[in-house]
Amino acid sequence: xxxxxxxxxxxxxxxxxxxxxxxxxxxxxxxxxxxxxxxxxxxxxxxxxxxxxxxxxxxxxxxxxxxxxxxxxxxxxxxxxxxxxxxxxxxxxxxxxxxxxxxxxxxxxxxxxxxxxxxxxxxxxxxxxxxxxxxxxxxxxxxxxxxxxxxxxxxxxxxxxxxxxxxxxxxxxxxxxxxxxxxxxxxxxxxxxxxxxxxxxxxxxxxxxxxxxxxxxxxxxxxxxxxxxxxxxxxxxxxxxxxxxxxxxxxxxxxxxxxxxxxxxxxxxxxxxxxxxxxxxxxxxxxxxxxxxxxxxxxxxx
Amino acid sequence: xxxxxxxxxxxxxxxxxxxxxxxxxxxxxxxxxxxxxxxxxxxxxxxxxxxxxxxxxxxxxxxxxxxxxxxxxxxxxxxxxxxxxxxxxxxxxxxxxxxxxxxxxxxxxxxxxxxxxxxxxxxxxxxxxxxxxxxxxxxxxxxxxxxxxxxxxxxxxxxxxxxxxxxxxxxxxxxxxxxxxxxxxxxxxxxxxxxxxxxxxxxxxxxxxxxxxxxxxxxxxxxxxxxxxxxxxxxxxxxxxxxxxxxxxxxxxxxxxxxxxxxxxxxxxxxxxxxxxxxxxxxxxxxxxxxxxxxxxxxxxxxxxxxxxxxxxxxxxxxxxxxxxxxxxxxxxxxxxxxxxxxxxxxxxxxxxxxxxxxxxxxxxxxxxxxx
Numbered sequence: 001x002x003x004x005x006x007x008x009x010x011x012x013x014x015x016x017x018x019x020x021x022x023x024x025x026x027x028x029x030x031x032x033x034x035x036x037x038x039x040x041x042x043x044x045x046x047x048x049x050x051x052x053x054x055x056x057x058x059x060x061x062x063x064x065x066x067x068x069x070x071x072x073x074x075x076x077x078x079x080x081x082x083x084x085x086x087x088x089x090x091x092x093x094x095x096x097x098x099x100x101x102x103x104x105x106x107x108x109x110x111x112x113x114x115x116x117x118x119x120x121x122x123x124x125x126x127x128x129x130x131x132x133x134x135x136x137x138x139x140x141x142x143x144x145x146x147x148x149x150x151x152x153x154x155x156x157x158x159x160x161x162x163x164x165x166x167x168x169x170x171x172x173x174x175x176x177x178x179x180x181x182x183x184x185x186x187x188x189x190x191x192x193x194x195x196x197x198x199x200x201x202x203x204x205x206x207x208x209x210x211x212x213x214x215x216x217x218x219x220x221x222x223x224x225x226x227x228x229x230x231x232x233x234x235x236x237x238x239x240x241x242x243x244x245x246x247x248x249x250x251x252x253x254x255x256x257x258x259x260x261x262x263x264x265x266x267x268x269x270x271x272x273x274x275x276x277x278x279x280x281x282x283x284x285x286x287x288x289x290x291x292x293x294x295x296x297x298x299x300x301x302x
Numbered sequence: 303x304x305x306x307x308x309x310x311x312x313x314x315x316x317x318x319x320x321x322x323x324x325x326x327x328x329x330x331x332x333x334x335x336x337x338x339x340x341x342x343x344x345x346x347x348x349x350x351x352x353x354x355x356x357x358x359x360x361x362x363x364x365x366x367x368x369x370x371x372x373x374x375x376x377x378x379x380x381x382x383x384x385x386x387x388x389x390x391x392x393x394x395x396x397x398x399x400x401x402x403x404x405x406x407x408x409x410x411x412x413x414x415x416x417x418x419x420x421x422x423x424x425x426x427x428x429x430x431x432x433x434x435x436x437x438x439x440x441x442x443x444x445x446x447x448x449x450x451x452x453x454x455x456x457x458x459x460x461x462x463x464x465x466x467x468x469x470x471x472x473x474x475x476x477x478x479x480x481x482x483x484x485x486x487x488x489x490x491x492x493x494x495x496x497x498x499x500x501x502x503x504x505x506x507x508x509x510x511x512x513x514x515x516x517x518x519x520x521x522x523x524x525x526x527x528x529x530x531x532x533x534x535x536x537x538x539x540x541x542x543x544x545x546x547x548x549x550x551x552x553x554x555x556x557x558x559x560x561x562x563x564x565x566x567x568x569x570x571x572x573x574x575x576x577x578x579x580x581x582x583x584x585x586x587x588x589x590x591x592x593x594x595x596x597x598x599x600x601x602x603x604x605x606x607x608x609x610x611x612x613x614x615x616x617x618x619x620x621x622x623x624x625x626x627x628x629x630x631x632x633x634x635x636x637x638x639x640x641x642x643x644x645x646x647x648x649x650x651x652x653x654x655x656x657x658x659x660x661x662x663x664x665x666x667x668x669x670x671x672x673x674x
Contacts, residue, residue, distance in 0.1 A: 019509050129565045146545075221537055222567070231507045266517060270502060270503075
C-alpha cells in the first residue's frame with residue numbers, strides 16, 4: 001500500500017467533500033423546515049461567486065490586498081445572496097406553501113432556470129477567470145503538493161460553519177423555534193412561533209452559506225460561469241440525501257463520504273467511473289438506510 | 303393506358319439524359335456534392351461558393367484545356383443514403399471531377415460509386431482517417447488534415463521535441479476529446495519510443511480535479527496530453543500548478559482558444575496546443591476571402607478555404623494532365639505542386655494533402671505563438 005498516495009487522495013477527497021458539504025447544508029436546512037428541495041440553491045451559490053467576482057474586480061483596481069478583497073467580497077456576496085434567498089422564498093415558495101408538494105418543486109426548478117438565464121443576460125455566458133483571493137502563506141509550502149491555502153480554508157470554513165450552525169440550533173431561542181417548526185409547523189404556530197420568520201431565516205442562512213461556498217470554491221478552481229451551480233447543486237443534493245436530508249451533521253458527513261468516494265474511485269479505479277461509483281454508493285446506502293446515514297426514519301401519518 | 307404513357311415518358315427522359323453528355327462535351331463538368339440544404343447546409347454551401355468563384359475566375363482566363371468549367375451542385379444533406387443518390391447522379395451527368403462530399407459518413411457511402419466510375423473525388427472537410435488510410439480508394443483526395451493528424455503532431459512533439467517518454471493521456475469523455483486521446487495513445491504505443499503511463503477520462507464540469515492530478519503525479523508522468531476543450535483544460539492546468547507540478551501540458555484545437563488564456567491566467571504560460579496552420583498571410587488566402595466578400599457580400603463560412611484550395615488543385619490537375627482522364631488527373635495531383643489558399647500543396651500516395659495540417663502553438667506572454 002502506497003500511503004503517500006493514499007493521503008494525497010484522502011485530502012483531495014476531504015476538500016471536495018467539504019465543498020459539497022458547504023452547499024449541502026443549505027439544501028438540508030430548507031428540507032428540514034418545509035420539506036422542499038430548493039433546486040435553485042445551486043444558482044444562489046453561482047450568484048455568490050459572480051457577486052464576489054464583480055466586487056473583487058472593482059476592489060482589485062484600487063489595489064487592495066488579496067485578503068481584504070476576499071473578506072469584503074465574501075461579505076458583499078453573503079449580503080446579496082441572503083437577499084436573493086429571502087426574495088426567492090417570498091416570490092416562489094411562500095405563495096405555494098399550502099399547495100400540493102409538487103408545485104413548489106416545479107417553482108424551484110423554474111427559479112433555477114430563471115436565475116441561470118438572468119446571469120447569462122445580465123453578465124455573460126462565457127467562462128470568466130476568478131482571481132485567486134487566498135494568499136499562500138510560507139508555512140503551507142511544504143504540503144502544497146497535497147493541499148494549498150484555499151483548500152485548507154474550505155475545509156476549515158465548512159467545519160466552523162457546521163459547528164456554529166449546530167450550536168445555533170441547539171442553544172438559541174431562534175434555533176429552538178426552528179426545531180419546533182421543523183417538527184410540527186401548525187403546533188409551533190399555535191404556540192406563538194412566527195413560522196414565516198423562521199422559514200425566511202432558514203433561507204437567509206442557507207443562502208449565506210452557499211455564497212461563502214461560491215466565493216471559496218470559485219477562488220479555488222479559478223473560474224466561474226453561469227452553469228457551475230448546476231453540477232455543484234446536484235452533487236450537494238446527493239450528499240444531503242446520502243447523509244440523511246434534514247440532518248445538519250448528515251449533510252456534512254454525506255458531503256465527505258461522497259468526496260472521498262469520488263476521490264478514491266478516481267485514484268484507485270478510474271475517473272471514467274467517478275460518477276458511476278458515487279451514485280452506486282448512494283443507491284447502496286439508500287437500500288439499507290432509506291433515510292440516509294444519519295437521517296431519522298419517519299413514519300408518514302396518513 | 304396511363305401506365306404506358308408514363309413508361310414512354312421515362313424512356314424518353316432516359317434517352318435524353320444519356321444523350322446529354324454528347325451535346326455538352328465542350329465543358330469541363332465540375333461536380334460539387336455536399337450538404338446544400340438541411341441542418342448541416344452551413345458546412346456545405348461555402349464549398350459551392352468556392353467552386354463557383356474558382357470556376358468563374360478560371361473561365362475568365364480562358365477555362366481549362368480551352369473549355370469552360372461548369373459547376374454542377376448535388377445536395378446530399380450529409381446523409382449517407384442521399385449521398386449515394388447524389389454520386390450516381392453526378393456520375394451519370396458525366397462529371398469529370400467532383401468536389402465533396404462534406405461529411406465523413408456521406409463521403410464514405412458515396413466513394414464506392416465514384417471508384418466504380420473512376421471519377422476523382424476531393425473533399426474539403428471529411429476528416430475520418432480511414433477514408434485515405436484504408437487504401438481502398440485511390441481516387442479519393444482531401445485538402446483537410448485527418449482527425450488523427452493532431453494527435454500525431456502532439457505525440458511527435460512531446461516525445462521528439464520535448465524529450466518526454468512517460469506520458470499521461472487525459473480526455474473529457476466527449477467524442478472529440480476522446481478521439482484525440484485514443485489516437486494519441488495508439489501513436490505512442492506504435493512508435494515504441496514512449497509509454498502511456500495513464501489513460502483517463504475526466505468528468506466535465508466537476509468542481510475539482512485534485513484526485514486526477516494526484517493520479518498523474520503518482521503515475522510518474524513526464525508530460526500530460528489532453529483531448530478536450532478549454533474549460534476542463536484550464537482547471538486541470540491550474541490544479542497541476544497549484545499542486546506544484548510543472549510538467550508540460552500538450553493539448554488540441556479545443557484548447558487553442560483565447561478564452562483558455564483568459565481563464566487560466568498566468569498558469570496558461572508555456573501550455574502547448576495544436577491547431578490548423580496559420581494561413582492568413584498567404585496571398586491566395588486573402589484573394590479567396592476578398593473574392594467571396596465581393597461576390598456574396600459576406601465573410602465565407604466553414605471549410606471555404608479548403609474548398610477553394612481543392613477547386614484550384616482539381617482544375618490545375620486537369621490542365622497539367624492535359625486531359626480529363628482520371629488516371630492522368632490523379633497522377634498530376636500526386637506529382638505537381640500547386641499554390642492554393644491553404645499553401646503550396648501536393649497529395650501523397652494515400653490522397654492526403656502534404657503541407658496541410660496542424661502546427662503546434664505555445665502560450666507566451668499571454669498569447670498563442672506558432673512554433674516553427
